[in-house]
Amino acid sequence: MIRIARLALAASVFAVGTAAATEPVALQCGRLFDARAGRMLDAHTVVVRDGRIERVESGRVDVPGARAVDLSGHSCSPGWTDLHVHLGSQSSPQSYSEGFRLDPVDYAFRSVGYARKTLMAGFTSVRDLGGEVSPHLRDAINQGLVVGPRIWAAGKSIATTGGHADPSNGVNDALSHLMGPPGPTEGVINSPEDARQAVRQRYKEGSDVIKITATGGVLSYARSGDAPQFTEDEIKAVVSTARDYGYKVAAHAHGEEGMRRAVAAGVDTIEHGTYMSDEVMALMKRNGTWYVPTIHAGRFVADKAKIDGYFPEVVRPKAERIGALIQDTAARAYRNGVKIAFGTDMGVGPHGDNAREFVYMVEAGIPAAVALQSATVRAAEVLGVDDQGVIEAGKRADIVAMPGNPVEDINAVLAVDFVMKDGAIHAAPGA
The missing domain is CATH 2.30.40.10 (Urease, subunit C, domain 1)
Structure with missing residues (x-):
């Protein structure tokens, strides 16, 4: 099915703007x-x-x-650079059932339109933090087959059993038995050895960056949105193996303890950071860890949680409780001197609306010029590039x-x- 998804991307060709003009x-x-x-x-x-x-x-x-x-x-x-997107999907009330009905080719075709909207909103680069379509979309864009931003692709996020990004969450017993328990190949780990294998699998699949889900998440079909879901040794194994391949590591994290473990283990960025304490902020400053707030996603899910039927009932209280807090966390992090870079978690919200994150950052007390730097020179620092x-x-x-x-x-x-x-x-x- 992944091969079909590649063909879908190759078939979605845009004629304009695919090559730089030869004249100055x-x-x-x-x-x-x-x-x-x-x-x-x-x-x-x-x-x-x-x-x-x-x-x-x-x-x-x-x-x-x-x-x-x-x-x-x-x-x-x-x-501009958005350091946290998911170009293979977009939130809707049908998102949870679509995973059982759609094929990779469907997500591939959708991603083409999402990529174009992102570019037209002013985002010439993105870091796609989780989605099997994104490495193939990256390649199609680089080959000039479709129009979109430059992509740093994580491929499949790495989770623990039952954790945020475990692909078997919410699957009934009969189907779960048929699928078998996911392992490192599918991005699910339960030991440092598994962690190393999962990173190497992402290398094999052509990822550019490693993403782990260090705590529970808002939109996963599970009760906890903030419990720690990796041991520190497991994260250290991810980070050390990632360094062997020249990878940076991004850590989805809402809860304080999961964040502390991730920062102590050496991850490069904390994504979301909802319950970030002063102690975690101090540790991030000592270690040089970046914070990518994703305020847009927090506000989006908090708003949609008010609508009956938009989220499954197991998700709805998490979205309402956690989503509303992220903007305040970003404000505190800025006041405390934590390094902040731009990211939206778009795919949770509608693609093409990425720039609204700037507005939310300024509402949080971050100066407009600093917000703009977070998506330009600071984002380039996070990516480890000096040519943009x-x-x-x-x-x-x-x-x-x-x-x-x-x-x-x-x-x-x-x-x-x-x-x-x-x-x-x-x-x-x-x-």
């Missing part, structure tokens, strides 16, 4: 966001050639032989633009109408 392009920006300094500059011209930024000049400059793009009424920013996240000579030509000034009014991020990825223009004002 001069973007005449009314304002330009300096991601390193965290400030908005006045008018600049960005010259792009062969997918890279050739030079950046102050003011509106005419470049002989270059195609001029008038963005004089716009603010230009490095393309800033508008500078030699970097990838990933550039987005919007009317207005998002440093002064963060709501401007919701109106992106220019998107360039690797020098290819995917959206432009009036197009």
Whole structure:
């Protein structure tokens, strides 16, 4: 079925914006966001050639032989990165039953549209933290077969038996007996030895990053949303094996103890972090651990929990209780000096709405410029790359633009109408 999913992705071809223009392009920006300094500059011209930024000049400059793009009424920013998405799915009241009715090919076709919406919202890169479709979607995008953001794909998340991301949760006894107990190949572990095998399996399948579910989760078909679900030794085995392959490790975590174990074991990012205590924050600061809040997902599930029938009854109280707390946790983490990077958990909420996370971050007391940095230069640090996240000579030509000034009014991020990825223009004002 995975082979069919690959064919589905290959069949979903978009003709526009799949290659960088061979002629140079001069973007005449009314304002330009300096991601390193965290400030908005006045008018600049960005010259792009062969997918890279050739030079950046102050003011509106005419470049002989270059195609001029008038963005004089716009603010230009490095393309944004969402560090937590799930492009293979999107929440709905049917999500739980669809897992029994749909094939990988169905999710593959859906992911094509989700990827395009994400790119058009201004997100030129994403980290997909869990989903078997995502490595194949990544490859299809890299081959120019479909339009979407650059993807760092985790593939199957690693869980413990009965934990968040155990694929057999909610399955009845007869079907569970037929399937057999999932193991490291399916991303379910119960020992350090299993943990090493599961990481190596993700390497075999072509993952770019490792994702573990260090605590219970909101949307899994299980009672606990915050209990620790790995021993510290198991997480250490994940991390040490991941390092052998050059992987970073992201840890889904809501509960305090599961977070503490994950941070102590050396994970790179904590996702969600709902019940993060001052002690955990201090440990994260000592270890240099990043926090990816995903406020959008928290608000989305808390809102949907109010609707009868949207979630199964085992999920509904978790969504109502945990989801509403994440924005406040992000506010406390920022005040405490924890390193924050941008992520939405989109796929829980609707793809293409990613930029609303900026608005929620600012509502939490995070300055607009800091929020923008979290999705540009800081996100590049999390990914471990130095060729994106800033508008500078030699970097990838990933550039987005919007009317207005998002440093002064963060709501401007919701109106992106220019998107360039690797020098290819995917959206432009009036197009």
